[in-house]
Amino acid sequence: MTDSHERQGDLDDVDHGVEDAVGATQGSAADPQQHASTHVSRRGLFAMGAGGLAVGALAGFGGTVAAQAMMPQDDGEAVDASVSHPFYGNVHQAGVQTEPQRHCVYMTFDVDPGTTATDLQSLFAMWSAGIAQLMQGKPVGLVQPPRAAAVPADTGEATDLSPNALTVTLGLGPGIFDDRFGLAHKRPTLLKKLPALPSDNLQAALSGGDLSLQACAEDPQVAYHAIRDLARIGRGTVSTRWTVMGFGRASAGANQMTPRNLMGFKDGTRNVRSDDEFRQFVWLDDADWMSGGTYQVARKIQMNIEIWDASGIGSQQDVFGRTKSEGAPLGEKKEFDTPDFAATEHGQHVIPQNAHIALAAHENNGGVKILRRSYNYTDGINQFGQLDAGLMFIAYMNDPQHFVKLQTRLGSYDQLNEYISHIGSAIFAVPPAPEAGHYLAEKLFS
Numbered sequence: 410m411t412d413s414h415e416r417q418g419d420l421d422d423v424d425h426g427v428e429d430a431v432g433a434t435q436g437s438a439a440d441p442q443q444h445a446s447t448h449v450s451r452r453g454l455f456a457m458g459a460g461g462l463a464v465g466a467l468a469g470f471g472g473t474v475a476a477q478a479m480m481p482q483d484d485g486e487a488v489d490a491s492v493s494h495p496f497y498g499n500v501h502q503a504g505v506q507t508e509p510q511r512h513c514v515y516m517t518f519d520v521d522p523g524t525t526a527t528d529l530q531s532l533f534a535m536w537s538a539g540i541a542q543l544m545q546g547k548p549v550g551l552v553q554p555p556r557a558a559a560v561p562a563d564t565g566e567a568t569d570l571s572p573n574a575l576t577v578t579l580g581l582g583p584g585i586f587d588d589r590f591g592l593a594h595k596r597p598t599l600l601k602k603l604p605a606l607p608s609d610n611l612q613a614a615l616s617g618g619d620l621s622l623q624a625c626a627e628d629p630q631v632a633y634h635a636i637r638d639l640a641r642i643g644r645g646t647v648s649t650r651w652t653v654m655g656f657g658r659a660s661a662g663a664n665q666m667t668p669r670n671l672m673g674f675k676d677g678t679r680n681v682r683s684d685d686e687f688r689q690f691v692w693l694d695d696a697d698w699m700s701g702g703t704y705q706v707a708r709k710i711q712m713n714i715e716i717w718d719a720s721g722i723g724s725q726q727d728v729f730g731r732t733k734s735e736g737a738p739l740g741e742k743k744e745f746d747t748p749d750f751a752a753t754e755h756g757q758h759v760i761p762q763n764a765h766i767a768l769a770a771h772e773n774n775g776g777v778k779i780l781r782r783s784y785n786y787t788d789g790i791n792q793f794g795q796l797d798a799g800l801m802f803i804a805y806m807n808d809p810q811h812f813v814k815l816q817t818r819l820g821s822y823d824q825l826n827e828y829i830s831h832i833g834s835a836i837f838a839v840p841p842a843p844e845a846g847h848y849l850a851e852k853l854f855s
């Protein structure tokens with residue numbers, strides 16, 4: 410039993426929100442047999458009941474949230490705050506193939522000492538029930554409980570805000586499959602710590618984690634609220650490790666205009682887009698309990714923005730191999746023209762061989778592609794009074810070696826290295842979405 414159980418006993422006046430809702434529905438667990446051999450702690454009961462809450466949540470709130478006015482944005486795209494994505498039954502977790510929303514809060518967690526597999530199981534059940542609520546624009550429990558001494562289960566800052574296309578995506582780090590929880594035999598085949606890579610400048614405090622949550626939404630407060638309440642639900646089982654608040658999505662989805670990174674260049678022009686490409690490069694198939702899942706690589710990449718801002722447009726364009734305004738490959742006219750990496754002029758490659766796109770393109774990497782779903786971030790100013798900002802690079806792929814292969818080349822030769830520094834790094838396995846009546850990563854425990 411972890412100290413969280415004791416704390417739950419102590420906090421009589423807390424409105425337990427998701428926990429109570431889950432516990433109250435335990436009679437409707439989808440498959441009680443599945444848990445028959447599990448030690449049934451209070452948390453175990455939550456785990457059994459999570460499916461019931463899920464079903465209830467779907468039945469009760471499944472319709473679309475009341476439509477609101479469409480808010481036109483500067484990029485010409487309208488934000489429809491009423492959009493909500495389904496959590497259950499979609500095979501893949503939302504937040505991967507989902508068109509990138511404008512804001513993202515990314516957080517990793519370490520599992521607290523003394524936590525058991527049953528505690529983890531309960532956490533995933535409670536997080537699943539909570540995420541299902543949040544993605545519909547609902548609180549995870551009472552914002553205003555009736556008794557004056559009761560602590561609200563939901564922190565309340567998203568009250569009256571619509572779902573805003575919120576997605577919350579759970580990742581499991583390599584640590585979940587070490588000797589702490591008896592889950593080593595369930596380790597996703599390709600999940601292991603990333604090796605040291607060229608140009609790494611990693612800080613331990615910005616790296617690793619047993620679990621990750623990526624919350625993306627069109628409204629930053631909706632994304633932050635989700636992470637805050639989920640971290641609260643996890644208290645006593647997991648502790649926060651590192652977090653990044655991302656904005657101005659720096660990758661485009663299939664139907665979106667290409668956004669710009671903080672270096673002012675369009676980012677996401679040549680990304681994984683079609684269902685076929687997702688099948689080929691992102692989703693895991695025939696991978697036991699991970700089928701329908703994927704791997705997530707997160708890198709916090711700091712930019713030396715002040716130095717970049719002082720460099721000439723010619724060298725900026727050479728760094729990426731693209732023009733700044735249009736985003737066209739050098740030597741071409743339009744953004745979506747195909748780069749010609751062989752073209753030369755006056756004996757020089759038109760796209761320098763050490764340009765970012767020349768090194769990263771699938772044509773020059775044995776056909777390898779990864780899905781980039783990154784966000785800009787800022788941490789204010791650094792100790793020298795300079796802008797502290799960069800790219801929260803988040804990528805999804807069905808083989809983490811694809812990232813390793815690309816970053817080995819980029820870290821060794823990329824002109825961009827003069828202006829960036831990889832300061833944080835982590836890898837996670839992203840399980841498939843649960844069916845209605847089940848919860849994330851449930852098959853880990855059967």
Ligand SMILES: C=CC1=C(C)c2cc3[nH]c(cc4nc(cc5[nH]c(cc1n2)c(C)c5CCC(=O)O)C(CCC(=O)O)=C4C)c(C)c3C=C
Pocket residue numbers: 670672674675676677678679680708710712729731748765766769770771779799800802812815816819829
């Ligand atoms: C290991 C993978 C990659 C890292 C790390 C990475 C960092 C990084 N990228 C930019 C900006 C741009 N990247 C662009 C293209 C691009 N980048 C990668 C991979 C990594 N980038 C790939 C696979 C590609 C596609 C290459 C191609 O097929 O042409 C571009 C060009 C526009 C686009 O196609 O998206 C930009 C701009 C930054 C600023 C950065 C780290 C801070």
Ligand SMILES: [Fe+2]
Pocket residue numbers: 765769
């Ligand atoms: Fe890139």
